[in-house]
Amino acid sequence: MAFRNKEVQYCPVGGVALWIFYRYHVMNEPWPNFMYPDVWYYTKLLSKIKGEPHEELSSYSHREACDTAYAKAKCQYLHGTHEGRREGCKRADMLDVPDAQMRRLGRWDSSRMTKHYSSGLPRQGARILGGHGPTAGTECRFKM
Numbered sequence: 001m002a003f004r005n006k007e008v009q010y011c012p013v014g015g016v017a018l019w020i021f022y023r024y025h026v027m028n029e030p031w032p033n034f035m036y037p038d039v040w041y042y043t044k045l046l047s048k049i050k051g052e053p054h055e056e057l058s059s060y061s062h063r064e065a066c067d068t069a070y071a072k073a074k075c076q077y078l079h080g081t082h083e084g085r086r087e088g089c090k091r092a093d094m095l096d097v098p099d100a101q102m103r104r105l106g107r108w109d110s111s112r113m114t115k116h117y118s119s120g121l122p123r124q125g126a127r128i129l130g131g132h133g134p135t136a137g138t139e140c141r142f143k144m
Contacts, residue, residue: 006131101125
């Protein structure tokens, strides 16, 4: 789930937008042809190498990139590709996100209700982590 964060430096939507800008405007990778879905459907967000937009990044390369980023940020205790899940859970706990919401955010809740009947969107937890507070605002477009 992508959820806009109130703080721009934490916003995953803005991060993806900056990556796409960098990829296509700074690195000058050609845009995929949107007239042919079979061409752009298979374009990887994180491709293997420049000029090969359909080759996915290997798990080893992904882990190495994460470890390099952690080292550059001087975070010696972080390693691997699942640190976001662990650190996100810690942050949610510090922000008093209810346990049930944390289980749903991390997809650790495997109850029948969550798997089959609920929307699967832990709205309160997402609002808190997004910096919007625990209560719903009045500007929601989707009314139930």
